[in-house]
Amino acid sequence: MSAMKVTSTDSQADPGIVRERVGAYFVLTKPRIIELLLVTTVPAMFVAAEGWPGLALVLWTLLGGTLSAAGANTINQVIDIDIDQKMTRTSGRPLPTGKITPRAALVFGIVLGVLGFAVLAWSSNVLAAWLSTAGLLFYVFVYSLVLKRSTVQNIVIGGAAGAVPALVGWAAVTGELAVAPWVMFAIVFFWTPPHFWALAIRYKDDYARAGVPMLPAVVGVDKAVGHIAAYTVVMVGAALTLWVTGSVGWVYLVVSTVAGLWMLRLLPGLRKDPEVAMEFFSASNIYLAAVFLSMIVDRVALG
Secondary structure, eight states: OOOOOOOOOOGGGOHHHHHHHHHHHHHHTOHHHHHHHHHHHHHHHHHHHTSOOOHHHHHHHHHHHHHHHHHHHHHHHHHTHHHHHHOTTTTTSTTTTTSSOHHHHHHHHHHHHHHHHHHHHHHTOHHHHHHHHHHHHIIIIIIIIIITTTOTTHHHHHHHHHHHHHHHHHHHHHSSOOHHHHHHHHHHHHHHHHHHHHHHHHTHHHHHHHTOOOHHHHHOHHHHHHHHHHHHHHHHHHHHHHHHTTSSOHHHHHHHHHHHHHHHHHHHHHHHOGGGHHHHHHHHHHHHHHHHHHHHHHHHHHO
16 A cells, blocks of 8 residues: 655645745835935945944844844835725735734834844943934834825925934944034935935826825925926935034035036936936935945045
């Protein structure tokens, strides 16, 4: 009598399903956004240390910041599930598609946030940990729960959460704050509105359908471009102000000046043809990376 063949019917044991589930949780954290946030953390550490801050401190700070940002992004998607279901750009996310339940996502986000605080408090100091957690709480309770659905200034005020990583990086090295990290904070703060409003021009119908008062969907593209131009000018000015603080040298000054002129040069084209909004959106990513990475080059080259 041949042995009976036992087949597992437990879907959780299927490696393919496990990989899909892990991938869905990974998507919940919005890794592309985290990349941008971390681009501002490490340069702040280099400037604070006036050179190489140490590999261990950099890696632990990145891990703590990543966990906090991932927690904030995950909880944000729990709050925004009804909006994401209505928008073409977001309807394929894990929560609208039912790949992950809201309750599981909420628990996941909270755990990530707690771990982020613990890692930063242990590896650097409590100030860095509290700053990172403050960014998470501001993003969840102020931006996601209040501002996003109630005012066209949502991304302006809410942008403060995305600017916090520069403060975290500085605090992780020094245990305190100074003028320079607040200027870095201002660069990201003023970068956020033109960056996201350019994206909102491309998806203004999506935002209107979901009832989210993003500026281009409320006041129209022409007026939105005017606001984008104004914030871009202030952003470029904020970037140049960092050189005035004396914390960076001529390498940073040259790169930030050239990058700023490049961004300003794009504005007339955006006003003439809103279809180039995504080009401006991508360019703003390059601008932010260039400005902050030049801080690293500046401190390594000039000390």
